[in-house]
Structure formats: structure tokens, C-alpha cells
Amino acid sequence: MAEVSELAGIVGEAHLLTGDDIGDDYTHDEALTATPQRPLAVVRPASTADVAAILAWATAHAVPVTARGSGTGLSGACIPRADGILVSFERMADILELDTDNHVAVVQPGVTLHQLDEATAAVGLVYPVFPGESSASLGGNVATNAGGMRAVRYGVTRHQVLGLTAVLATGEVLRTGGKFVKATSGYDLTQLIIGSEGTLALATEATLRLHPRLTHGATILVPFPTLEGVAAAVPRIVGSGLMPTILEYIDFITMSAITSAAGLELGVPEDVKAGALAYLVVVLENRSDDRVEEDTAELAELVTALGALDVYVLPPGAGAALIEAREKANGADDIIDLVVPRAAIPQYLSEVQAIAGASGSLVVGCGHAGDGNVHLSVFQPDAAVRSDVVGRVLSAGVALGGAVSGEHGIGTEKKKYLAAIEDPAKLDLMRRIKTAFDPAGVLNPGAIFD
Amino acid sequence: MAEVSELAGIVGEAHLLTGDDIGDDYTHDEALTATPQRPLAVVRPASTADVAAILAWATAHAVPVTARGSGTGLSGACIPRADGILVSFERMADILELDTDNHVAVVQPGVTLHQLDEATAAVGLVYPVFPGESSASLGGNVATNAGGMRAVRYGVTRHQVLGLTAVLATGEVLRTGGKFVKATSGYDLTQLIIGSEGTLALATEATLRLHPRLTHGATILVPFPTLEGVAAAVPRIVGSGLMPTILEYIDFITMSAITSAAGLELGVPEDVKAGALAYLVVVLENRSDDRVEEDTAELAELVTALGALDVYVLPPGAGAALIEAREKANGADDIIDLVVPRAAIPQYLSEVQAIAGASGSLVVGCGHAGDGNVHLSVFQPDAAVRSDVVGRVLSAGVALGGAVSGEHGIGTEKKKYLAAIEDPAKLDLMRRIKTAFDPAGVLNPGAIFD
Numbered sequence: 001m002a003e004v005s006e007l008a009g010i011v012g013e014a015h016l017l018t019g020d021d022i023g024d025d026y027t028h029d030e031a032l033t034a035t036p037q038r039p040l041a042v043v044r045p046a047s048t049a050d051v052a053a054i055l056a057w058a059t060a061h062a063v064p065v066t067a068r069g070s071g072t073g074l075s076g077a078c079i080p081r082a083d084g085i086l087v088s089f090e091r092m093a094d095i096l097e098l099d100t101d102n103h104v105a106v107v108q109p110g111v112t113l114h115q116l117d118e119a120t121a122a123v124g125l126v127y128p129v130f131p132g133e134s135s136a137s138l139g140g141n142v143a144t145n146a147g148g149m150r151a152v153r154y155g156v157t158r159h160q161v162l163g164l165t166a167v168l169a170t171g172e173v174l175r176t177g178g179k180f181v182k183a184t185s186g187y188d189l190t191q192l193i194i195g196s197e198g199t200l201a202l203a204t205e206a207t208l209r210l211h212p213r214l215t216h217g218a219t220i221l222v223p224f225p226t227l228e229g230v231a232a233a234v235p236r237i238v239g240s241g242l243m244p245t246i247l248e249y250i251d252f253i254t255m256s257a258i259t260s261a262a263g264l265e266l267g268v269p270e271d272v273k274a275g276a277l278a279y280l281v282v283v284l285e286n287r288s289d290d291r292v293e294e295d296t297a298e299l300a301e302l303v304t305a306l307g308a309l310d311v312y313v314l315p316p317g318a319g320a321a322l323i324e325a326r327e328k329a330n331g332a333d334d335i336i337d338l339v340v341p342r343a344a345i346p347q348y349l350s351e352v353q354a355i356a357g358a359s360g361s362l363v364v365g366c367g368h369a370g371d372g373n374v375h376l377s378v379f380q381p382d383a384a385v386r387s388d389v390v391g392r393v394l395s396a397g398v399a400l401g402g403a404v405s406g407e408h409g410i411g412t413e414k415k416k417y418l419a420a421i422e423d424p425a426k427l428d429l430m431r432r433i434k435t436a437f438d439p440a441g442v443l444n445p446g447a448i449f450d
Numbered sequence: 451m452a453e454v455s456e457l458a459g460i461v462g463e464a465h466l467l468t469g470d471d472i473g474d475d476y477t478h479d480e481a482l483t484a485t486p487q488r489p490l491a492v493v494r495p496a497s498t499a500d501v502a503a504i505l506a507w508a509t510a511h512a513v514p515v516t517a518r519g520s521g522t523g524l525s526g527a528c529i530p531r532a533d534g535i536l537v538s539f540e541r542m543a544d545i546l547e548l549d550t551d552n553h554v555a556v557v558q559p560g561v562t563l564h565q566l567d568e569a570t571a572a573v574g575l576v577y578p579v580f581p582g583e584s585s586a587s588l589g590g591n592v593a594t595n596a597g598g599m600r601a602v603r604y605g606v607t608r609h610q611v612l613g614l615t616a617v618l619a620t621g622e623v624l625r626t627g628g629k630f631v632k633a634t635s636g637y638d639l640t641q642l643i644i645g646s647e648g649t650l651a652l653a654t655e656a657t658l659r660l661h662p663r664l665t666h667g668a669t670i671l672v673p674f675p676t677l678e679g680v681a682a683a684v685p686r687i688v689g690s691g692l693m694p695t696i697l698e699y700i701d702f703i704t705m706s707a708i709t710s711a712a713g714l715e716l717g718v719p720e721d722v723k724a725g726a727l728a729y730l731v732v733v734l735e736n737r738s739d740d741r742v743e744e745d746t747a748e749l750a751e752l753v754t755a756l757g758a759l760d761v762y763v764l765p766p767g768a769g770a771a772l773i774e775a776r777e778k779a780n781g782a783d784d785i786i787d788l789v790v791p792r793a794a795i796p797q798y799l800s801e802v803q804a805i806a807g808a809s810g811s812l813v814v815g816c817g818h819a820g821d822g823n824v825h826l827s828v829f830q831p832d833a834a835v836r837s838d839v840v841g842r843v844l845s846a847g848v849a850l851g852g853a854v855s856g857e858h859g860i861g862t863e864k865k866k867y868l869a870a871i872e873d874p875a876k877l878d879l880m881r882r883i884k885t886a887f888d889p890a891g892v893l894n895p896g897a898i899f900d
Contacts, residue, residue, distance in 0.1 A: 186868065423624065433642075
């Protein structure tokens with residue numbers, strides 16, 4: 001039996017926590033359904049070399065390792081195991097480089113989105129992934145391939161990470177990619193590690209692509225009489241070349257919940273509200289106020305022709321507040337973030353309502369209409385019934401050409417559904433890839449698949 | 451010993467070529483240094499099921515398999531082996547779907563870029579990867595992660611492929627990804643297969659992202675007195691938010707060669723030519739002629755402030771001809787398409803000139819300045835000297851944080867350099883991944899690594 005006390009030789013006594021010194025925060029993430037778990041120890045490395053030594057020790061002693069950034073994940077992927085250690089990146093939280101010639105930032109995994117946003121704003125650049133929780137860490141974002149509302153314009157984490165320093169379970173340190181947007185020089189290990197939820201390697205540095213920060217924008221709210229109307233408008237808006245930064249749909253129940261919870265008054269008259277079953281929220285950004293105004297006028301003309309009930313340009317404060325409120329949790333029993341081809345959203349949601357209704361559950365939502373990522377809140381207190389409903393709702397989406405998770409990941413909380421829905425040949429291949437990286441199976445065992 | 455004649459049972463006698471029926475085209479690609487090779491047989495499948503049966507046969511009999519699209523590759527990755535078979539995708543050349551709601555095309559591997567461009571133009575969309583050879587196939591583009599001049603705005607093949615139907619060496623058929631831009635549902639097999647040069651799986655269908663086709667644009671030629679001036683201008687242009695579709699540099703030797711070879715008169719006066727050591731070629735596109743004009747004026751102001759000698763808006767014909775001529779081969783003995791961080795281009799090219807000069811070689815070039823992809827033509831008839839020069843030129847780029855190939859791939863022709871330069875731990879990991887996909891090692895053995 002390995003003695004975790006040996007790890008003090010790597011990180012020092014002060015950064016090895018055991019027993020009651022392990023605070024509750026380390027035992028959970030923000031998944032609604034997961035059970036908190038206390039690990040054998042929490043280890044706080046200060047460097048890539050520390051991480052390499054920790055992982056070599058773990059492989060030598062066959063001790064499971066779970067990595068943790070800010071703990072804001074929604075699928076249980078950073079919840080430690082009782083027989084394992086938790087590697088917490090809170091001491092590796094520096095922006096190592098902000099390179100304004102190559103438009104990249106090099107960050108440690110504990111850097112938060114908020115921290116990076118402040119630093120990039122100062123030089124007129126932006127890291128464009130906004131998954132809705134600015135305390136989230138970049139390490140966690142890389143592990144889950146975090147997305148968010150701006151994916152319709154900029155893509156997700158996968159599209160911004162140009163390179164990694166990654167530590168294998170054996171302690172070998174790899175450098176992948178670099179300060180360039182493309183290469184064909186062997187297999188793309190960067191892309192393979194992104195979204196692997198800590199099961200293949202631990203990223204200790206990430207080279208991130210930055211973009212020019214657009215400082216002129218408008219938030220536009222468009223009520224539609226039907227969800228089909230919203231769905232039909234989406235390809236037309238994207239196809240127009242207006243390049244919305246955000247293109248969200250919100251159903252009327254969710255809109256009513258978030259506006260009342262946030263005390264938001266958006267200026268939509270009662271008679272319009274009464275006829276609106278779904279809303280589009282569009283953020284347009286451009287290089288000058290003139291262009292934003294022109295684009296807004298063009299959008300208004302387009303959606304009006306497509307059956308919108310009206311068009312409201314929200315005051316800056318209200319627009320930001322709506323976007324923020326849209327991101328908040330809502331007291332549901334479980335959440336789903338399935339992705340489907342965006343044109344399939346109306347059919348999918350009507351199937352979801354049938355499934356929900358048959359089980360006496362309430363399933364409501366909103367989502368990234370531009371990229372087909374549907375966020376559903378499931379209200380069903382009975383765990384067995386809920387599990388069945390969630391399984392059916394996910395299966396229905398996959399049957400329409402979708403995938404189980406658009407951005408939250410599988411973790412421990414969605415893996416039973418993935419196991420039931422996904423092609424076993426693909427899961428077997430993933431297991432063989434896992435073994436190629438981590439022969440002893442110590443990296444986050446039990447996440448994604450068993 | 452397996453009898454290749456058995457393959458007629460899968461594709462029919464007419465689509466199994468052996469002996470003298472194998473035309474010379476099947477024996478090579480467009481790599482300058484590779485030796486043509488005749489395979490045991492050429493097999494022309496008509497379907498995913500055909501490909502699955504062929505690969506199952508190959509694995510059962512341990513016969514190497516090389517895939518071929520249009521044969522326009524530049525690294526030897528589709529040159530067959532004498533003891534293997536060549537799978538040619540010429541019969542799988544249909545655009546299976548053009549989905550204007552989800553903005554995707556589903557294509558077979560033999561579809562050419564030209565064919566896809568015509569089809570997408572008809573619906574106001576564009577597949578934005580233009581690697582410079584429109585007869586190239588999408589299957590080949592996926593295998594090499596093809597890039598090209600528009601990568602600065604749109605990214606490369608990797609950023610456009612949303613999903614694949616891929617056949618493993620065992621004959622298992624996998625479907626990865628889908629009609630959506632993001633998912634976190636296990637490892638990203640789509641991204642892993644892209645750029646793997648036929649060594650992991652054969653793609654038989656690809657789901658491609660389409661974009662709105664911008665129909666208003668201008669080509670702008672900007673001479674600079676030094677290459678450093680060009681390099682300093684690039685981050686300022688990208689940072690301006692003007693979003694150039696193309697941002698190329700051309701050195702004065704290459705500019706002179708391509709304009710005289712193509713008989714192009716660009717209207718640059720002799721005195722300006724005499725002082726210009728490097729040129730930027732910028733293509734701006736937008737949604738209206740007014741915006742293109744505004745953007746062009748802003749670009750002109752910006753580059754003038756940054757030391758440009760002058761600014762020429764090329765007539766549409768000349769602009770297109772320059773872009774096309776820039777893509778042509780040029781009688782060199784070898785070509786290099788290394789990528790470096792874009793800000794390192796001047797330092798890199800000065801190191802390249804030192805290496806070239808010391809060996810009595812001529813190395814000239816141009817490149818995708820926006821993304822650091824440097825295309826060099828190496829003139830050195832002695833193979834041993836040339837190999838040494840190419841090795842040094844590549845090592846110098848990697849030492850600056852670059853990668854051996856930006857878009858041509860490694861194939862058979864650059865693998866000795868990759869083996870010498872790349873971290874052995876990474877190559878070992880890639881070999882283990884290869885084994886996870888292809889335990890018998892039949893898929894394009896000898897490409898990327900031995």
C-alpha cells in the first residue's frame with residue numbers, strides 16, 4: 001500500500017492535505033446529481049515538474065488521480081475517488097505570456113476565465129469562450145472542451161487551444177502544437193487531449209488563440225409565435241453573414257422564470273408576451289457603432305419577414321443582465337446539454353415534450369440555437385423515473401443525429417447514458433486509446449466510461 | 451500468401467486492376483522527391499461496405515493498404531507499396547447532401563474541391579478551404595488536414611470537418627461527430643483521424659461545415675522595403691478586426707518569378723519594385739461593396755503608417771491571377787511548408803538564408819503570413835546536400851516553436867526529418883495510438899513514421 005505522505009516530498013507538507021484538512025470544496029463540483037467524495041489526499045503542485053512527479057508516483061503505486069481546476073464542472077468529472085488523490089491546480093494560476101504579436105496567451109490550468117478576460121481586455125484582445133461561469137479555470141475548460149453562447153461565432157475551447165504542455169500518467173511531459181493555428185506533423189495530440197476530462201493526460205500549460213476584441217455591439221430580443229419560427233430563422237440569420245456573436249433561443253417558460261428571478265424588465269408589452277412561445281436573443285458586434293446599427297436594421301428586417309412578433313434592442317444593462325440570468329442554475333433536478341443538428345431543434349423539443357408528459361415530468365429549456373446545443377432542465381424528484389426520462393430524452397436526440405453532451409461533458413454523471421446509447425465499437429476504441437496514454441489506468445478512472 | 455484476385459468478389463472484376471492495367475497515375479502523387487511505386491492491385495470501391503470488406507480482407511491477410519483521392523498530395527502519403535493494394539476513391543465522388551438549414555455538406559472522399567465549390571456557390575454558401583489545387587479530393591484534404599491561403603480567416607480542414615464515417619483496419623465502420631460544431635461526448639475521434647494521412651482509418655463520408663459566401667471583395671498588393679516591415683504589419687492587420695480572407699507574404703525573388711512566369715503586370719512602378727524586398731497580398735471580403743471600400747481605405751491607412759511603399763488595389767482579374775500563380779509549383783528540387791509563430795517569420799527567414807548560403811543552395815519563398823506557414827522552394831541538385839539543408843531548415847523552425855509541416859503533411863518524404871526532430875516520447879505515443887486503431891499495421895505503413 002502506497003503512503004500518500006510520500007507526496008509531501010514533491011509538493012511540501014503545506015500542500016499535501018489529508019483527513020480533516022481536506023475542505024468540503026474539494027469533494028464535489030456543480031453537478032446536480034453527484035455524491036461528494038473525500039479523496040485520500042489533496043495535492044497542490046506548483047509546476048509541471050511537480051505534476052510529473054505526482055503522476056509517476058501514482059502510476060508506480062496504481063493510485064487513481066483526479067484533476068481539479070475551479071470545480072465548476074457540471075458532470076462530476078473532477079470529483080475525486082475515495083481510493084485516489086486529487087490534484088488541485090490552485091497554485092498554478094499564472095498567465096505566463098500574453099503575446100500580442102502572435103495573438104496568443106500561454107496560461108497555467110488554474111487561471112480563471114475572468115482573470116484572462118481582464119488581462120486580454122487591457123491589450124484589445126479577447127479569449128472568446130464564455131461558458132457562463134467566469135470563475136471556471138482554463139484547465140477545466142480544456143478538460144471539458146467548454147463552449148458557451150459565443151460558439152456560434154468563435155467555436156468552442158477546441159478551436160482556441162493551439163498547444164499544450166501535458167503530463168502523461170507515467171510522468172512523461174509532452175509539448176503539443178504551438179503558437180500557430182495549423183500543423184500536419186503527426187497525430188493531433190492537442191485535440192485528442194481536449195475534452196478527454198482528465199482521463200488521458202493532465203494539461204499544465206495551454207497556448208490559447210486570442211481574437212481582436214470588438215467593442216461595439218447590441219443585444220436584440222425577438223419574440224416569435226412558435227419555436228418552429230425561431231428554428232427557421234436561425235439558418236437565415238447565420239446565412240446572412242451578419243455573424244452574430246450570440247444566437248440563443250429561450251422558451252417562454254424559461255424566459256418568464258429568468259426575468260422574474262432576475263427582476264428584469266425587458267420592455268416587451270403584455271400582449272406580445274402572451275403570443276410569444278419562444279424568443280431569440282441575438283448579440284451583434286462589429287467594428288463601429290455605425291456598422292452595428294446597420295446590421296441591427298438588417299436583422300430586424302430579416303426576422304420581421306420571417307414572422308417575428310416584434311424586435312427589441314435592449315438597453316446595454318438589460319441585455320447583459322438577460323445573458324447573465326440565462327446562464328444561472330434554476331433549481332432543476334437534473335440538467336441536459338445535448339446537441340442536435342440545429343434544424344432538428346423543433347422536432348426534437350416536441351419529442352422531448354412527449355417524453356416528459358408521459359412520465360409526469362417537466363422539461364423546459366433554452367439553448368444555443370446557432371449550434372444546436374439544447375439546454376434542458378428536468379424537474380422530476382423521483383430518481384428512477386428521472387433517470388429513465390433523461391435516458392429517453394438523450395436517446396431521442398442521438399437518434400436525430402445528435403450527441404449526448406455539447407459542452408458539459410460526460411464525467412461520472414452521464415456515462416451510463418453514453419454507455420447505453422453510444423456504438424460499443426467506438427467506446428472500445430476509446431478504451432484502447434486510453435490505454436495507449438495511461439497503461440496503468442490511473443487518470444480519472446470511472447469518468448466517461450467504466 | 452493472399453490472392454488479390456479475391457478482391458474482385460467485393461468490387462467486381464472491372465474495378466480490380468492488376469499488372470499492366472494499373473496506370474502510371476496510380477503510382478505517384480505530386481511530391482518532388484518520391485519514387486513512383488506500382489502496387490499489387492488497385493481496388494475501386496463504390497461504397498462504405500466495399501471499403502469495410504476490403505480492409506477486413508487486408509487485415510486478415512496482413513496486406514498494406516494505401517488510400518488515394520486525386521493524387522495531388524505533396525508528401526508521398528498516397529504512394530502505394532509494392533506489397534500492398536491501393537484503394538482509389540474515384541467511384542465514391544458524390545455530394546450526398548447539401549443541407550442549407552444546418553449549413554453542412556456530406557461528401558464522399560472522391561469529391562473534388564472544384565465540384566464542391568460549384569455546388570455550394572449555387573446556394574450562396576462556401577466551403578472555405580482553398581489549398582490551391584481545386585482538383586484535390588476532400589478525402590485527401592481530410593487525410594492531410596489541408597490548409598491554404600484562407601486559413602487566416604476560416605482555419606483549415608480540421609476546423610470544417612464536423613463528422614466522419616470512417617472504416618477501421620478491421621472493417622468496423624464508425625460514425626463520428628455530426629451536423630454540429632461541438633460535442634464533448636468522449637474522445638474526439640474526428641479530429642484524431644483528420645491529418646492522420648491514412649494511417650488510422652479510411653474516411654468514406656465527411657460532414658463539412660459551410661459558411662455564407664461573401665461576394666464582395668478586393669485584392670490589395672502592398673510592397674514593403676523589408677520583410678521585417680511585412681512581419682510587423684501582420685499582427686496589426688489581424689488585430690484591426692478587418693478579418694482578411696487572405697494575408698500572404700511573397701519575397702521579391704518569388705514575386706518576380708511568378709509575375710514573369712504568369713505574364714502578370716500588376717502596375718507596380720519600377721522604382722517601387724526596386725525598393726521592395728517583400729510584398730503583402732491581402733484579400734478583404736465583406737457583405738457589400740461599400741464595406742469593402744471602407745475596409746480597403748482603413749487597411750491602406752494602416753499599412754502606410756507601418757512603412758508600406760505604396761498600396762495597389764488590383765483589378766479583379768490580376769488579383770485572381772496573382773493568387774493562382776502564387777500556388778503554382780516552380781521547378782524547385784524540394785519544397786518545405788514549415789509553420790512557425792508568425793512573429794518569428796523574419797528571424798526564421800534570416801536563419802534560413804544563412805543555412806542556404808553556407809551550403810551553396812538557393813532557398814526562396816512566400817507564405818501564409820497570417821498563420822506563420824512558410825513555403826520555401828529549395829534549389830539544390832545534390833540529394834545529400836539538399837537533405838542536409840532541408841533538415842537544418844526544418845530544425846531551425848522547430849527550434850523557434852514551429853512544426854515540420856503546416857499543411858502538406860509528413861507522408862513518406864518528410865518522415866526522416868520528423869524522426870530526427872520530434873520528441874521520441876510523442877512519436878512513441880503516436881505509435882501506440884496507431885496500434886489502438888490498426889493492430890495489424892496495414893493502414894499506410896511507412897507514412898508519418900516507421
